[in-house]
Amino acid sequence: MITPFDDAYYMRQALQEAELAAEEGEIPVGAIVVWKNRIIARAHNQTERLMDVTAHAEMLAITAAANAIGGKYLKDCTLYVTLEPCTMCGGAISWSQLSKVVFGARDEKRGFERLSPNVLHSKIEVVRGIMAAECQAVVDDFFKNLRK
């Protein structure tokens, strides 16, 4: 069976957002929110443009998804994000009651999974490492270009 709308498909959409961020001089992280196979929010990191440390891709995507749905809880939604969410975004994911989080590259230094006790409720499904190499490469390329 052909399943065009698998995790890799959606992660590619998040990766497109990350690439947009890079073009704008933002640390390239992208996120989308999917509800019933539909993308209801897409966002990329905008901390520089908005001059706001809270403007991570995940935060903007969660806010946009709540607007799209007309309610603050994202119970049947999945968040795709190219990089493991940080502490702040992990906390926001927890509040949002997303049912599933899929991330690409791991962030050992700032990712929420380093924290104990678990930041996310055990009912939230977490899928790791989808297109991890591509998601990491866009970050590595960004910092390589910065140092040039």
Next chain:
Amino acid sequence: MITPFDDAYYMRQALQEAELAAEEGEIPVGAIVVWKNRIIARAHNQTERLMDVTAHAEMLAITAAANAIGGKYLKDCTLYVTLEPCTMCGGAISWSQLSKVVFGARDEKRGFERLSPNVLHSKIEVVRGIMAAECQAVVDDFFKNLRK
């Protein structure tokens, strides 16, 4: 020496914000940001009004303070908040590089201080328990009225 602008003075300002939240049917948490003895941002929880789980008092105050200062880092600023910040807000405080955080009541269930390793950089000064009883009372009263 009379010092009108001590931690209790500023916490009272945060508490006024919490009381505004309660009047609006929001879980009553208030926050202010102070820079050189000046209040540059004040905010209260608006998750219901904005229909956005990320709209905690601290998040709104951090965003507003960055706008007031004209830069995303709040290096010489102090955040006063009536309740111990949650995981999300602890992460945001960390990103913002605030120099000091003062909170009133403890939040044992959701507060950032339950997490390990420490969410905040060790350079950020944390002061706990300023007007804790008053800050807790405004939350307790809110939930008592809800149950009526």
